[in-house]
Amino acid sequence: MSGFGIYLVFFLIIALNYGIMVLGLNLQWGYTGLFNAGVVGFYAIGAYGTAILAGPDRAALIGGFGLPFPLAILGGMILCALAAIVVGLATLKLREEYLAIATFGIAITIQLVALNFESLTGGANGLVGLPRPFIDAFESTTSYNLFFLAVVACVTGLVYVALEAAVRSPWGRLLNAVREDEVAARSLGKNIALIRLQAFVLGCTLIGLSGGIYVAFIGFVSPLDFLPILTFQIWAMLIVGGSGNNAGALLGAIVVWALWTMSGLAISRFSPVGFQNQAGAIQTMLIGLLIVSMLIFRPRGLIGERATVSSHKERGAP
């Protein structure tokens, strides 16, 4: 396999895995209108949860249960769901901004726990030397990465199909109803706070799934993988692809991740020595610029939400 091919496999693994996160965020924002400002926090909970459950037993550390990866990832997702419930119960009956503020807060808190709770998270060093699932069955890294890409693609595909089914179900229409007209939905006897909580917790669980898969792929966790910029990147992916459209969410993940890696390459190649910090700032500014300009000039994103029309009209009835 050529060097480019090897890189492409690696790129797609990361992009599709981010895609799962964007799908989770799309359920929250695109369909239900919930603003999650702490994406990276839930991603970190999923990742650390998985690492602690799957890691080998180590004397200095709590955890190290050596669980098989699928179980460990499931455990990480459950932890994510619990954290989402704590935040959701506090905020979802209140002004909508409060969820944004509280999720922002939990992301900061998780980062502090990752850095400071050394006996659980390994502190600044993180947790290294995690077993990588099925690695022994493969001869080379390339074939292993291809296998992993297939697994990630399957999981992403499953999540996509399940979400498509969910948002087309009566429950999915309820999410839209809550987003569009809360009063009307409530007057029909719907429990708004409960529906919001369901969408929020489910979305966070998907973000945690993505964190778990990431850990399975790279074999370690470090606090440096969970910087606040990730939240902005995932949001940029959603708004570029088109919130309210699951295919758009996946498209956005690939497009924005490609833009990010290419701008990183261009900046590291063309920026003078000694200006790397400034170059990094410019790269990050592009994400902010992307978010703000998409919101103003093309809020639908590349694909965007399909207009909801009556099924009678689709059939061509008068």
Place this chain on the structure above:
Amino acid sequence: MLQALADGILTGAIIALGAIGLTLTMGILRFANFAHAELITWGAYMALAAVSLLGPLGGPIGPFSFGLPLILGTIAAMALTSVLALAIDGLVFRQLRGTSNHLTLVFASFGVSLLVRMLILLIFGGAATYYSNTLQIAIPVAPGLRLMPDQLFALGLAAVLVVALYLFLQHTRLGLSMRALAENPDLTRVNGVSTARVIRWTWIIGASLAAVAGVLYGLTVQLRPEVGFHLILPLFAAAILGGVGNIPGAVIGGMIVGLAESFAVFILPPGYKMAVPFLILLAVLYVRPTGLFAGTAGAAK
């Protein structure tokens, strides 16, 4: 113990100045502005730029570490921060004010916060800096309590500003319009109040106070591009604790958050200090979401 009290009050005063602007925008413009804390960083660095230009104007005054350059620099920073806030409002928020989902504004402010933070990093670099390298000797104020003259100045200035703002809101026509707009926007408009003008002044007041908060932070702690990012949560916690739209509430909320952060080191390992505002926030939202003193905008829907 006494030292923690003094430090907490000082941190609280800086948080309070920032939280006043935030609670005003949350009450009057009705959205949670994630970019507000970046105005604090911006103000602090604008003053730094002014000080480096005005340096020759004079050395330190009396026991303080700063002189005329920083005083003029602060005024310049207030103006430049107001300009930034108005520019952001005109370029971004005003374009989105009509959109159906008002959380779009929150989303945009989230993106703007990243832009401003990176702009500061780009212009001024990431290293921590100070307004002056003069070493200050802490004076013993009471047994077990030492304070720098700069810290006393910061407290005094914050107190004066809070009182001045309170009098302004209670006794001027513009102040009355601002309170009215926070209370009932439609009724205010019907009565012929120019909302555009009130919104403009809301930004100017909020940004100016944020700039002063930034200068005081730089004076008593240090200047770093992440100052604002680390203040986002304390500001929101203070504003919500005091009741959204409630100015005295924001001041008391700021004090509580500052003191809690300062006293938390007795219970929590120091690394978790930044989580304290989050814990306060969660507690308020669970127990008393309207804040200690019910705000004008009403937290519970």
